[in-house]
Amino acid sequence: MATTHTDKTYEAELRELRDRLLAMGGLVEQAIVSSVRAVTERDVELAEQVKLRDREINRMEVDVDGQCRRILALRQPAASDLRFITTALKIVVDLERMGDLAVNVAERALDLAQAPAFAPTHDLAKIADLAEAQLKKALDAFVTGDVAKAEEVMKSDELIDALYLKIFNDMLGRMMEDSKNIRRATALMFAAKHLERFGDHATNLAEMVVYMVRGTDVRHPRSRAPGVPGA
């Protein structure tokens, strides 16, 4: 942004909203890292912490919603401000959902901790690293308005999908080997699925960043009616 708003209070309100979204993103990042560590290190206490801290993420969603509504009602934002507010309203839903997915992974950690360890979790750790990096990059793109970075996020989602498929097949194999593995393999399979979904939400974030910066909607390119460009 070349200049700042003449109304300094408005400028501060927008900045506060941006900061809050970032803080929320930081908590989500922490949650996903902790939840996966809870799986790989069989750390029950850490898993419980993730569940507890999700409440803070939920509270922040409500706060961000309220801030957006207030700005819409009182400031009638236009142009880039309007795109920022509509983006905020959408990505806050993704972030909250990502927090829930971290909780889901933590719950799988709790399941898995009740039985002896049976399979290596390095692929799961890898998918978690990728998913976390995606979120980090999407948040970076959001703060700096960096479309190229957002597009990178959108492209890298395939890596996560491929890794998920690998874990899926691996677990399927273990289930076929021995039916005693089914419970634990299913838990790992689910954990992988939650992480894969986490990555999808990071992609949603990145798509909204492109909209926020350029004003063009890049979502669902294959679902568009012919002749209707992103508006």
Add this chain to the structure above:
Amino acid sequence: MTSIPQHASAAPKMETRGLEIRYGPKAAVKGVSLTLPERQVTALIGPSGCGKSTFLRALNRMNDLIPGASASGEILLDGRSIYAGHLDAVELRRRVGMVFQKSNPFPKSIFENVAYGLRIGGLSDKRELGERIERSLHSAALWDEVKDRLGESAMGLSGGQQQRLCIARALAVEPEVLLMDEPASALDPIATAKIEDLIHELKARYTIAIVTHNMQQAARVSDQTAFFYMGELVEVGPTEQIFTTPREQRTEDYVTGKFG
């Protein structure tokens, strides 16, 4: 700026090409080319002194009345210059009517206010006069409020009613284009909503250009919006585009409130 692509599907009703307006040595409007599409509302926005009102007044040669004002470039109505011999200023102003910021009813009855332009135009038939006045008051969404007191002074009407009376007066002579210079800036929100609703109805029959400082008003009433800055037309486009994804940084700064 010479030409900017416009997204008007309607035929051009009025058009300026390289319009330059000077007050003495100072250029108030610099090389503006803008089209008013037929039966659409064009909003002219921009900070004070950006030339939007001067531009508006040029469209029916109101600037001719200001000493030292001069214009160059072209102004076309239905493709013909408004300065051409076939059209005198009086006839032009009948076809291109104007409503001002401050309602200015004459200190006469409601009826006589609306009849004024018609009488000047030579209409004296009582029945036709009555019909035209009723129709104009209906069009200005004022009829129901004044039909039982047409003989009373217009000065007794509320500010919002006076403004709609001025619109009725402008409509009585059956113009084709209606120019509005901040028509609702002195009105309360209800009266403003009535004027804005009226603009929506009027555009079925008239081509409208409105100058407004109220950006939400421009967003609500217009089909296309033109942003003026320091005498230049910076950007013109569909109103939705101007308020969601303007192309020019200066437009962006203005509509988001970033002008120092």
